[in-house]
Amino acid sequence: xxxxxxxxxxxxxxxxxxxxxxxxxxxxxxxxxxxEAENFYYFGxxxxxxxxxxxxxxxxxxxxxxxxxxxxxxxxxxxxxVIQNPQGKxxxxxGILNKLNLIFEGSLGYFAVGSCDGPNVRITGRVGWSCAxxxxxxxxxxxxxxxxxxxxxxxxxxxICKGSVGARxxxxxxxxxxxxxxxxxxxxxxxxxxxxxxxxxxxxxNLGDSMYDGTIFIGxxxxxxxxxxxxxxxxxxxxxxLKRKLKVAxxxxxxxxxxxxxxxxGKKLWNYDNLEPTEKKGAI
Amino acid sequence: MCGIAGLIHKDKSVNxxxxxxxxxxxxxxxxxxxxxxxxxxxxxxxxxxxxxxVGENVGEGSSSINEETTIYDERKKLVDKHLADLGATIIxxxxxxxxxxxxxxKYDKDLMxxxxxxxxxxxxxxxxxxxxxxLVKDIGDAKEVYDRYDLSKIKGTHAIGHARMATESGVDxxxxxxxxxxxxxxxxxxxxxxxxxxxxxxxxxxxxGMRFMSECDSELIAVYLAEKxxxxxxxxxxxxxxLTGLDGVFTYFVATKDCLGMxxxxxxxxxxxxxxxxxxxxxxxxxxxxxxxLPQEIDTYDPFDGEVKVWQI
Numbered sequence: 244x245x246x247x248x249x250x251x252x253x254x255x256x257x258x259x260x261x262x263x264x265x266x267x268x269x270x271x272x273x274x275x276x277x278x279e280a281e282n283f284y285y286f287g288x289x290x291x292x293x294x295x296x297x298x299x300x301x302x303x304x305x306x307x308x309x310x311x312x313x314x315x316x317x318x319x320x321x322x323x324x325v326i327q328n329p330q331g332k333x334x335x336x337x338g339i340l341n342k343l344n345l346i347f348e349g350s351l352g353y354f355a356v357g358s359c360d361g362p363n364v365r366i367t368g369r370v371g372w373s374c375a376x377x378x379x380x381x382x383x384x385x386x387x388x389x390x391x392x393x394x395x396x397x398x399x400x401x402x403i404c405k406g407s408v409g410a411r412x413x414x415x416x417x418x419x420x421x422x423x424x425x426x427x428x429x430x431x432x433x434x435x436x437x438x439x440x441x442x443x444x445x446x447x448x449n450l451g452d453s454m455y456d457g458t459i460f461i462g463x464x465x466x467x468x469x470x471x472x473x474x475x476x477x478x479x480x481x482x483x484x485l486k487r488k489l490k491v492a493x494x495x496x497x498x499x500x501x502x503x504x505x506x507x508x509g510k511k512l513w514n515y516d517n518l519e520p521t522e523k524k525g526a527i
Numbered sequence: 528m529c530g531i532a533g534l535i536h537k538d539k540s541v542n543x544x545x546x547x548x549x550x551x552x553x554x555x556x557x558x559x560x561x562x563x564x565x566x567x568x569x570x571x572x573x574x575x576x577x578x579x580x581v582g583e584n585v586g587e588g589s590s591s592i593n594e595e596t597t598i599y600d601e602r603k604k605l606v607d608k609h610l611a612d613l614g615a616t617i618i619x620x621x622x623x624x625x626x627x628x629x630x631x632x633k634y635d636k637d638l639m640x641x642x643x644x645x646x647x648x649x650x651x652x653x654x655x656x657x658x659x660x661x662l663v664k665d666i667g668d669a670k671e672v673y674d675r676y677d678l679s680k681i682k683g684t685h686a687i688g689h690a691r692m693a694t695e696s697g698v699d700x701x702x703x704x705x706x707x708x709x710x711x712x713x714x715x716x717x718x719x720x721x722x723x724x725x726x727x728x729x730x731x732x733x734x735x736g737m738r739f740m741s742e743c744d745s746e747l748i749a750v751y752l753a754e755k756x757x758x759x760x761x762x763x764x765x766x767x768x769x770l771t772g773l774d775g776v777f778t779y780f781v782a783t784k785d786c787l788g789m790x791x792x793x794x795x796x797x798x799x800x801x802x803x804x805x806x807x808x809x810x811x812x813x814x815x816x817x818x819x820x821l822p823q824e825i826d827t828y829d830p831f832d833g834e835v836k837v838w839q840i
Contacts, residue, residue, distance in 0.1 A: 330822060331814035349824055352814050369827050371814055372798055388828040391795060409829040410795035428795050429832035447832050448793065 285340040285360070291322035293344055302328035306335055317341055333371070336364065353390075356383055359400075372409070375402050378419060384493075391428065394421045397438065403492045410447065413440045416457065424494045430469065432459045432506070441485065441503075443495045451506050459506040460485060462498060473509040481505060529692050529719040530554030531704075531799075532811040533780040534820070535685035535787040535838050539806070540569050544678030547686040549819040550811055551669035557812055558690035561703035562672045563664030565715035565782055568683040570659055574618050575712065577630045578654040578662050579645070581606070583700045584626065592699070594650075596625045603628065605648045613641055623676050627665070639710035642738070652701055652740050657713030659683070659784045664703040684840050685787050687780040689717040696743040706749035709738055711756060713784040718745035719812055720777035720797045728773070748779050763837045766790045770833055780810070788837035795832035802827045808838050 297316055301309040309326070313336065316324050323344040329335055333352035336345055336359070343362040347355075350368030360379035369387040376395040384403045391409030394402045398418040407425030414433045422441045429447035432440050436455040445463035452469025459472075460481070468474075477500075485500045532550035534543075543566050551562055570576070581602040582594045610617060615634040622628050634641065642653055655662030663676045669690060673679070689704035696702040708714025722728075722744040729739055729747060737750045751772060755765030766781065766788055776796035781788045789810060791799055801810045802817050802825055809817045814827055830836065 331818045333813075333815075350814060350827065368824060369814070371800065387826060390798065390800070390829045407828060410832055426831070428829070429793065430795075447795075 288341045289317045290320065291317055291341065291343060292320050293322035293342075295321050296323040296325070297321045298325045298327055300327045301332065301335070302330065306332055306337075309335055310337060313339070313345070317343060329368075331371070336362075350387070359383075369406070370404075375400075378402060388425070389423075393423075394419070397421070401492065403494060405494055407444065412442075413438070413457075413459075416440075420488065422488065422492045422494055426463065429466065432457065432472070433469070435459075441488065443498055451508070453512060454508045455512075456508050456510075461504045461506060462495075462502060465504065465506075468506070471509045471512045472506050475505045475507045477501075477503060477505045528557050528694075529704075530557030530690040530812040530816065531688070531717045531719045531778065531780055532690075532809075532816045533685070533687040533717070533782065533787055533789070534807065534809040535840065537684075537806050537808075537838075537840055540682050540684055542679065542681070543567070543683040543686045544673065544681040546820050547688045548669050548673040548678065550809070550816040551688045551690050553815045553819040554690045554812055555668050558692035559668055560693045560698045561664060561666050561691045561700070562669045563689045563691070563704045563717070564662070564672070564676075564678060564686065565655070565688065565705040565717070566661045566663070566678065566681050566683055566686045567659045567713070567782060567784065568661050568681045572658050573633075575632045575634055575656055575658060576661060577632055577645075577656050578627070579606070579630075580627050580650075580652050580654060580700055581648075582626045582650045594626075599626050602648050602651055606645055606651060609644045609648065613644055615641070623663075624665070627663075627676075629661075638712060639736075642710055646738075646740075653707065653709075655707040655713075655715065657784065660707075660713040660715060660782075662705055662707060662715055664689075664705065665700055666698065666703075685782060687715060687717050687782045687787070689719075694721070696741060701741040702743040704743075704745055706741075706743075706746045708749045708753040708756075708781070711753050711783075714749070714753060714756075714781065716745070716749040716752065716779055716781045718748050718777055718779040720745075720775060720779070720792070722747055722773055722775040722777065724774040744775075745779075748773065748777070748781075752781060762786055762788055763835060766835045766837070770835065778812070785840045786837055788835065789830065790835045791830050791832060793833040795829075799830055800827050801830055801836075 325346045327348050329347050329349045329351050331350050331352045334354045336356040338358050339362045340360045345362050345364045347366040352371040355370045355374045356364050357376045362381045364383040366385045370385050370389045372390040373392040373395050375383045378397040378400045380399045382401045388406035389404045389408040393408040393412040396415045400419045403422045405424040408423050408427045410428035411430045411433050412427050413421050413435050416435045416438045418438045420439045426444035427442045427446045430449045431446045432451040434453045435457040437457050439458045441460045443462040448466035449469035451459050451472030482500045489495045581599045615632045619631040665672045704717045705715040725744040725747050752765045777792045778797040778799045798812050800814045
């Protein structure tokens with residue numbers, strides 16, 4: 244690790260030998276080989292065939308039973324799984340650390356597809372609170388509305404809601420992209436640390452409150468700015484990225500990106516400059 | 528964390544107790560301590576329905592209350608005497624549990640004076656008075672309370688209910704929801720959340736003559752709205768005022784004889800999922816509550832922060 248500086252002022256804990264170095268700002272950066280992430284796989288994940296498709300009716304299943312069945316189907320090589328009758332159940336499709344096409348025909352409850360890394364998910368209905376929390380990679384598309392804490396603490400991947408979302412969208416997110424076609428509630432981007440949020444509609448009060456870093460793009464009206472959130476210049480690069488992202492996300496392709504406002508951290512509260520591996524890859 | 532549910536049929540009367548039971552039972556994991564129903568039944572509108580308790584056998588350990596049925600009988604006799612003194616006529620009476628009663632009463636004078644007189648009997652609490660409202664609450668889950676009080680026979684247009692996880696006060700009937708909007712007939716409130724300026728508001732409202740029967744923070748909402756309406760505010764105006772007058776996190780429902788309303792605090796910290804169609808509004812803390820009565824694919828959404836909505840039959 245380069246450029247680590249010794250502290251000139253010794254605190255009590257340092258004088259007791261508890262510190263040998265002081266980490267500060269960008270000196271914390273670690274540079275990854277992009278192939279390192281590309282070739283990464285989880286122990287026990289499956290070699291699935293996207294052309295091998297099956298359907299699973301979860302109407303009479305509890306969530307753990309349904310999730311276990313999804314795992315079994317992946318172990319049998321199914322790469323496309325259609326879940327029928329989810330009926331608002333909580334915690335469906337969680338903890339999938341695999342490449343997979345997962346389609347939910349209907350609506351899901353809380354914690355839908357949480358803690359996933361890799362799947363491509365499409366939900367034809369609505370999702371409840373904390374959809375896709377801790378998403379590491381992959382793509383999740385919700386055709387209708389989503390509840391609060393949408394994309395809480397995601398670290399990568401694309402999370403797309405074609406309808407409107409509740410409060411605290413992207414709370415504590417550390418990477419990835421959240422795209423919302425409709426409106427969003429209060430505290431959007433609350434304490435976000437990295438990543439990007441795009442809201443094409445209006446947002447509620449306290450936008451970007453206490454955000455460390457990251458970028459929020461708003462297409463509609465802003466209820467109010469949160470603490471330390473400020474408007475920044477929308478650059479040519481931003482506009483090109485937005486056009487590309489909205490097109491890939493199949494949402495707002497014809498939206499006039501010139502109307503979009505860019506919100507960033509004023510960095511009066513915190514300056515948190517450590518980059519995530521996926522961001523170093525520059526993958527979009 | 529508590530679970531709340533509500534629904535209103537705009538153009539028909541249904542087995543409203545059964546529908547609400549299904550919704551609340553789906554939310555049992557949010558609150559297993561007690562369950563309450565505020566059902567707006569079909570009546571001829573001539574007489575008042577008074578639901579009241581003359582005590583309760585609840586709790587375990589030091590907070591338990593275990594009373595003899597004979598004490599309930601004595602309190603009931605005192606209530607009957609006060610009713611006669613007030614000029615009220617009992618048309619019909621039902622004793623649903625040893626401590627819980629339902630009276631149909633002919634009465635046409637001031638409800639506040641009426642309530643004060645009845646509740647002057649120790650341990651007696653009026654759960655509700657109204658010409659449509661049937662307020663039932665007790666320890667147990669939605670199915671248990673539904674069966675205990677035979678709610679299957681109640682037909683009506685709208686209802687609100689609550690599955691309680693006790694956090695701010697005891698596990699007993701007086702702390703269970705819904706709360707009646709004393710002294711207004713046919714007003715009931717359920718709440719999910721915590722109110723942080725309860726005592727300040729309570730002191731101010733008590734100084735204005737309003738009454739509290741429990742130490743449950745949620746009761747404040749019912750009393751707060753009742754006081755606003757007493758001073759001429761509409762239900763919607765009172766609810767909008769509550770967004771700033773009440774501090775804390777809350778989603779609450781309020782129902783009157785012909786309205787159903789919802790309010791969500793400005794932090795949007797408590798959940799609510801809403802389904803709206805031309806004929807039916809159904810809402811609950813989680814979508815599974817709505818799915819309990821509408822299993823087919825439907826469009827639902829979360830109301831935003833600081834939102835107030837009122838629907839009429």
